Amino acid sequence: MSDSGMNRDMRAVARTGLFMSEGEGEISRIIDLKSLARHYKKSFPVLTFRNLHSSGSLDSIRAEVKQKRLDSVVLAGESPLFYSTTRNGDLLLRILQDAGINSNRIAIVNLKEQAALPHRTVPAEATKKARALIDVGLEKVRLSKDVGMIEVAPKKTVAVIGTTAAGLFAAQRLLERGFHIFFIDRVMMRDVSAYKTDVMPTLAYVKRHSDAIFHDSPLEELYGYAGNFRIKLKDGVNLRAGGIVVAIEDDLEFTERLYPFLRLERDNEGYFKTIFSDTSVTETVNPGIFLIPHGTSFATTIASADSAAMSLDTLLKRHSIRHELFVSEVDADICGGCGTCIKTCLFHAAELDPVSKLSSTNIKRCVGCGNCVSACPTGARDQVSANTEYLLSAIKILSSYEPPGGIKLLYLVCEGCGYHSLDYAGREGLEYPTSVMPLSVRCAGRIDTQFILEAFREGFSGVVICKCAEDRCLNIVGNTDLDRRANLFRAVLNSRGISPERLRIFGVSDCDGSSCVKGAVDFIEHLGKMGRG
Amino acid sequence: MKKLRVATGHLQGCFGCHMALLDLHEDLIALLDSIDLVRSPINDVKSVPKVELGILDGALCNSSNLALAKEFRKKAGKILAFGTCAAFGGINGLRNLFSLEEVLGRAYVETESTIKGKVPSSPDIPGMLPHVRAVHQEIQVDYVLPGCPPTPRMIKAVLSDIIGNKEPDIPQKNLCHECNRKHKEMYIPKREFVTNSVHAIMELDEIDPEKCFLEQGLLCMGPATREGCEARCVKGNVPCRGCMGPTTGALEQGAKMINALASILPAGAMMFMEDVVGVGYRYSLPVSIFPYREDK
Numbered sequence: 001m002s003d004s005g006m007n008r009d010m011r012a013v014a015r016t017g018l019f020m021s022e023g024e025g026e027i028s029r030i031i032d033l034k035s036l037a038r039h040y041k042k043s044f045p046v047l048t049f050r051n052l053h054s055s056g057s058l059d060s061i062r063a064e065v066k067q068k069r070l071d072s073v074v075l076a077g078e079s080p081l082f083y084s085t086t087r088n089g090d091l092l093l094r095i096l097q098d099a100g101i102n103s104n105r106i107a108i109v110n111l112k113e114q115a116a117l118p119h120r121t122v123p124a125e126a127t128k129k130a131r132a133l134i135d136v137g138l139e140k141v142r143l144s145k146d147v148g149m150i151e152v153a154p155k156k157t158v159a160v161i162g163t164t165a166a167g168l169f170a171a172q173r174l175l176e177r178g179f180h181i182f183f184i185d186r187v188m189m190r191d192v193s194a195y196k197t198d199v200m201p202t203l204a205y206v207k208r209h210s211d212a213i214f215h216d217s218p219l220e221e222l223y224g225y226a227g228n229f230r231i232k233l234k235d236g237v238n239l240r241a242g243g244i245v246v247a248i249e250d251d252l253e254f255t256e257r258l259y260p261f262l263r264l265e266r267d268n269e270g271y272f273k274t275i276f277s278d279t280s281v282t283e284t285v286n287p288g289i290f291l292i293p294h295g296t297s298f299a300t301t302i303a304s305a306d307s308a309a310m311s312l313d314t315l316l317k318r319h320s321i322r323h324e325l326f327v328s329e330v331d332a333d334i335c336g337g338c339g340t341c342i343k344t345c346l347f348h349a350a351e352l353d354p355v356s357k358l359s360s361t362n363i364k365r366c367v368g369c370g371n372c373v374s375a376c377p378t379g380a381r382d383q384v385s386a387n388t389e390y391l392l393s394a395i396k397i398l399s400s401y402e403p404p405g406g407i408k409l410l411y412l413v414c415e416g417c418g419y420h421s422l423d424y425a426g427r428e429g430l431e432y433p434t435s436v437m438p439l440s441v442r443c444a445g446r447i448d449t450q451f452i453l454e455a456f457r458e459g460f461s462g463v464v465i466c467k468c469a470e471d472r473c474l475n476i477v478g479n480t481d482l483d484r485r486a487n488l489f490r491a492v493l494n495s496r497g498i499s500p501e502r503l504r505i506f507g508v509s510d511c512d513g514s515s516c517v518k519g520a521v522d523f524i525e526h527l528g529k530m531g532r533g
Numbered sequence: 534m535k536k537l538r539v540a541t542g543h544l545q546g547c548f549g550c551h552m553a554l555l556d557l558h559e560d561l562i563a564l565l566d567s568i569d570l571v572r573s574p575i576n577d578v579k580s581v582p583k584v585e586l587g588i589l590d591g592a593l594c595n596s597s598n599l600a601l602a603k604e605f606r607k608k609a610g611k612i613l614a615f616g617t618c619a620a621f622g623g624i625n626g627l628r629n630l631f632s633l634e635e636v637l638g639r640a641y642v643e644t645e646s647t648i649k650g651k652v653p654s655s656p657d658i659p660g661m662l663p664h665v666r667a668v669h670q671e672i673q674v675d676y677v678l679p680g681c682p683p684t685p686r687m688i689k690a691v692l693s694d695i696i697g698n699k700e701p702d703i704p705q706k707n708l709c710h711e712c713n714r715k716h717k718e719m720y721i722p723k724r725e726f727v728t729n730s731v732h733a734i735m736e737l738d739e740i741d742p743e744k745c746f747l748e749q750g751l752l753c754m755g756p757a758t759r760e761g762c763e764a765r766c767v768k769g770n771v772p773c774r775g776c777m778g779p780t781t782g783a784l785e786q787g788a789k790m791i792n793a794l795a796s797i798l799p800a801g802a803m804m805f806m807e808d809v810v811g812v813g814y815r816y817s818l819p820v821s822i823f824p825y826r827e828d829k
Contacts, residue, residue, distance in 0.1 A: 334782045336710030338756040339719030344796040348722045357710055377757035377793040378707045379782020392784075449788040453822040477724065484795035488809055492787055495630050495810040497827035 016141050017070040018134070019061055020048040021077025023112045030116040032127045036134065044138075045070070052077055053088035058095055065099040072105035072141035076134050079423050080108040080415075080440075085275045103324055104147035104384065107137035113426030114438050118517075125404065125434040132401040132437065136394045143390040150363070151320040154227035155242035156180065158312055161258065163190045163214070165199045166292040166305040167247035172202045173309035175209050179316070182213040182239055184231070186254055189214065196298065215239075222261040223347065223365045226288025227321035230364070242316040245308050246272060246284075247292040262289060263367070263474050265416075268509055282308040285474070288315065326385045327366040328373055334380035335359050341372035341381060346477050369475035370446030374485070385442060392454055394439050399458035403435035407527050409520060410455040410463045411438045412447055416474045417510040418466030425513030432517045433524055436464075444468065445478025449489040452503060456493075461527045462502045466516060469507040479507065499530065537696050538584040540572035541615075542605055544591030544598040544668070545625050550616035551575065551590055553682035560689050567696050585610045586695060592618040592625040592819070593666045597659035606672040613695065614668040617681040621778045622819025624681075626665045627811070629818050629825035633661055664825045665818075676701055681776035681816065684763050705781045708755035708773050712764045718748045719797070726799050734772070746772040747797055752812055757783065757790040776816045785821040787813025 018040050022028035037046045045068045049057040052075060064070070073096055075083075083089035096106055111130050119126035157180040160167045171181045189207075192199050206212050217235035224230045231239040246262065248254050252270055264272045264284045274291050275283050282290040282304055290308035292301060315321065328341075328349070337357025341350035349365035350372050352358070359380075370383040382388055395410060402408075413419045419440050425432070437460075441447055444467035455463050465482065473479040483505065490500035506519050543551060551574060557564060568586075572578040581587075581601075587609025593599050606612060617623045628636050642650040668674055678691050678701070687703075694701040704711075718727035728750035734740070737749070746753035746767070754775035755767065762777050775786055783789045790813050794803065803809065814821055 331782060334705050334707075334780055336706035336708065336756075336760060336780075338707055338709035338793075339716055340756055340793040340797060342720055342722050343718075343724075343727065344793075345722065346724055350722065352720055354716070354720060374792045375796055377783065377789045378780040379784075379789065380706075380780075382782075449791055450784050450822060453785075453788055457823050481795055484800045485792050488791045488795065488800050488803060489788065491809045492791070492813070495826060496823045498823070 015068070015070050016044055016072040016074060016138060017064055017068060018044045018046045018074045018076060018138070019052060019064075020046065020111075021052045021075070022048065022050050023077055023116065024051055027077060027111050027116045030120045030123045030126050031111060031130045032123065035127065036131060039131070040134070053092055058092060061092070062095055062099055065096065065101065071101065072107075073101055074107045074109060074134065074137040074141060076109040076111050076130075076137065078108075079110045079113050081420065081423055083108060085280065087279050102146040104144045104326075105141050107140040109133050109137035110423070110438075113423040117426035118430065118432050119434050121431065122434060129401055129403075129434045129437070132398055135397045135400075136439070139393050139397060140386070140390055143387060143393065145384075147384050148325040150323050150325065152225065152227035152323050154316040154318060154321050155240050156316055157182070157239075157241045158243050158245060158316070159184055159229065159231060159239065159241040160245045160247060161185065162246065162248035162251070162254075163187070163192075164247045164249050164292075165192050165195045165202075165298075166249070166301045167245065168192065168199065168202045168206050169302050169305035170245045170247060170292065170309045171206050171212060173306060174312060175206065175211055177309070177313050179312075180211045181206070181209075182215060182241070184215050184219065184233070186216065186218070186257075188216045219258065219261050225323050225364075226315060227323070228364075229288065242288070243312040244289045245292065245305075245312070246289065247305065248272075248294075250294045259471075260476050262286065263476070264289065264291065265474065265510060266472060268511070282311060325363055326368040327363055328361050328368065328370065328381050328383055330359050330361060331380045331382070332358055334378050336378060336380075338377065340375050340377055344372050344375040344481070346371075346475070367475060369443040369478055370441070371443065371475065371478055371481055374446055374448040374481075383442065383446065386446070388448070391439070391441065391451060395451060395455050395460075396458050398437040398439060399455070399460055401434075401437060403433065405433070405435060405524075405528075407435055407461045407524050408459065409436050409524060409527075410460045411436045411466065411520065412451070412464065413438055413440050413466045414444045414446075414468060414478070415440055415442050417468035417472055417508050417512075418506075418516070420510040421466065421508045421512045421516040423513075424511045425517045428513050430513055430517045432520055435524065436520050443475045443478035444473065444482040445475055447482055447485075449485050449492070452489065453492070453496075456496075456498050456502070462504065462523055464520060464523060465503075465505045467505060467507055469509050472509055501530065502527065536567055536569040537586055538582075539568045539570050539586045539588060540581055540584040540605070540609060541570070541574070541588040541590070542572075542581070542601050543574045544589055544602060544619065545594035545665075546591035546616070546618040546623060548574075548590075550618070550680075550682040553616070553680075553685065553688060556682075556685045557689060558685070560685065564689070564692060568692070581605055581608045583608050586613060587611070588613045588615045589619050589668050590615045592622045593662060593668060593671055594625055594628075595659040595661050599662065599671060602668055602672050611675040611695070612668070612672065613676040613678060613691070614674045615678055616683055617679050617776045617778065617816050619668045620677045620679040620820075621817040622665045622667045622824075623776075623816050626818035626824075627815065629664045630810070631826065632828060633663060637661070666824075667819050670819070678703065679759065679776070679778045680762055684761070684765070686763065687761055704759060704761040706760050707780050708758045708760045708762070708764060708767070708777070711760045712755055712767050712773075714745045714767060715743050716745050716748070719745055724796075727797055729799065731798055731803050740770055742770050750798065752794075752798070752803070754786065754790060754812065754815075756793050757786045757813075774812075774815055778817045778820070785814075786817050787821060
């Protein structure tokens with residue numbers, strides 16, 4: 001993009017602050033943050049820190065937001081995963097929100113894993129690429145609107161899935177604190193006699209407690225959010241719970257059955273896992289759902305059960321829980337009521353009034369994956385977290401970076417598996433060409449085939465989509481819907497003289513950095529051989 | 534009352550949009566009270582006088598079209614791109630999927646009835662443009678009215694608005710909004726295709742005149758197409774072919790329809806059954822994201 005074009009855009013975001021992290025040297029050793037700061041200072045307040053989470057940095061950021069009356073912020077440094085999986089990162093986001101910045105006006109630019117670590121032998125190119133990535137972050141906050149939120153009065157009931165030892169211990173703790181409990185399992189009561197006799201008093205306590213109810217009917221539906229989950233069982237029972245404890249040990253078959261309802265991340269063996277952090281032992285990607293990890297010692301399992309109970313006690317005793325509406329929105333001026341979103345949404349979040357022929361989003365059910373946004377043939381639907389205008393603009397900005405060799409790859413990564421994998425690649429020290437230009441989307445299902453055409457028009461030589469492997473899509477059907485779209489779409493590419501070989505789709509599991517990188521490197525080599533056409 | 538001076542011009546197309554002006558019938562008489570049609574292919578004036586409104590139908594396919602469009606831009610205060618070809622390039626645009634050599638060779642040399650054909654090359658014949666384009670892609674356009682052809686009701690409404698110095702109000706929703714066919718499967722929130730199979734129209738002995746075409750396994754472009762045509766085709770029991778172009782929220786019709794179809798009809802069946810490209814871009818290829826085949 002020409003400089004004059006950028007400057008025009010920048011004026012419109014005059015109240016955006018750019019905070020850059022040296023990553024304790026890991027970033028600044030490779031990327032010339034000083035030159036970037038000089039460049040962006042022309043248009044924005046820019047501060048660079050050794051890291052963004054030390055108390056000194058936090059104080060300065062807070063002061064800067066207040067003094068410059070910033071309404072949006074770009075954090076260039078660590079991965080978004082740093083913010084979603086560590087207490088340090090989480091604290092920074094909370095401080096920004098408390099200072100009045102809406103979550104949707106905070107863009108996180110991953111300089112560390114996407115520009116510094118994988119390109120450490122070519123610092124000048126890494127710096128150029130970093131600039132394109134920061135430009136995308138600035139564009140994100142410029143084009144995003146505030147996300148709405150609702151306050152939920154939390155239900156003082158907890159669903160414990162699995163009548164295992166850990167489940168019973170967590171239940172006892174919660175019952176002692178005055179919560180109601182209902183158990184959901186494939187049997188009324190598991191045989192816990194294999195455990196030490198220490199479980200027996202807990203079993204007796206829970207079984208005799210009038211506030212504990214046992215269900216053995218399979219799940220039919222589960223939706224909602226922290227503070228208010230709605231659960232329907234096959235036998236017709238409807239339940240409400242403020243939080244959920246998953247304590248199913250190594251029951252893989254049960255994990256499979258629960259997966260479409262709980263949508264928790266799974267490890268390579270297929271078991272549910274907590275978010276990757278030593279400090280978040282039982283927290284999962286879904287707030288309000290806590291997991292007792294399997295395969296640990298009895299003592300650790302019980303400690304985890306205590307931790308989950310403690311977390312739920314803290315969460316549900318709050319007066320209210322804030323829930324941000326990162327959902328799909330409908331433009332009523334454009335929606336004509338064709339029903340495509342109704343057919344597309346697995347979560348039954350798309351609703352339609354057949355009389356007015358207008359669709360709407362059930363905010364209790366919408367998970368914000370964006371599959372309906374891709375599917376909507378009119379463009380009436382859009383995603384709050386990453387709107388279509390931003391994604392199209394980001395593709396254009398990323399194409400402005402001219403890598404050595406001339407072959408440019410747009411690397412669309414889903415936030416489920418693809419993003420994690422690319423991060424792993426960076427952390428593992430795997431180097432790959434700077435021409436791999438990453439753009440994260442919420443889910444592979446959010447990838448509109450219009451984006452692919454746009455990428456080729458903007459001059460990318462190839463497009464890679466890094467989606468979750470077969471049965472690992474957190475939104476269950478996002479990856480397969482993408483495949484269906486791509487299969488039909490190949491004819492369109494062919495018709496424009498663009499070889500369908502220029503579009504590759506990788507299914508990866510969430511920490512598969514090496515196949516992510518190998519795929520990209522092989523592809524660039526292949527594109528080099530193909531030449532044009 | 535002072536009459537609005539209007540000129541109309543025909544670019545590349547079937548002339549149907551000019552004919553559609555005559556479909557206004559009695560309304561035309563009233564309309565002529567407020568406009569002065571000083572130039573049109575109907576009254577056979579060759580030059581373009583200075584006018585307040587220039588109406589162009591047809592796409593830009595050759596140098597003559599381009600010259601006329603530029604002449605109109607110079608002489609007219611406002612330009613109305615009239616009809617689907619002017620607005621999106623229309624059906625002419627499908628030639629963008631082939632090279633000029635392929636197109637001319639097919640037309641003049643390879644047709645089955647041609648013996649010893651050759652591509653005409655007289656300097657008196659306007660040269661073909663490398664790609665078909667919509668009018669707004671070459672000259673600035675003030676108003677756009679799609680339709681193949683536009684309905685008399687829309688023509689009347691848009692011309693009245695322009696005469697009254699108002700911004701014409703073109704519908705924004707998709708065809709499903711004004712289509713009265715009954716939806717059943719499409720409105721059931723269930724991850725299942727609406728049918729098991731996809732059919733070409735001629736394959737079916739009977740087409741239910743009341744039921745959504747997609748639910749009958751017939752490819753209908755309605756969901757990805759702007760309304761405003763009064764659903765004439767679907768009322769005639771023929772699926773929508775998309776002549777009104779994409780809705781305001783979409784960049785193009787073809788990709789959007791593919792995105793939608795992935796959760797409506799079995800993709801496997803469609804890939805073998807249908808000319809996905811021809812269906813998706815029949816009328817709007819020149820205004821799609823990638824408007825022509827890249828020359829190898």
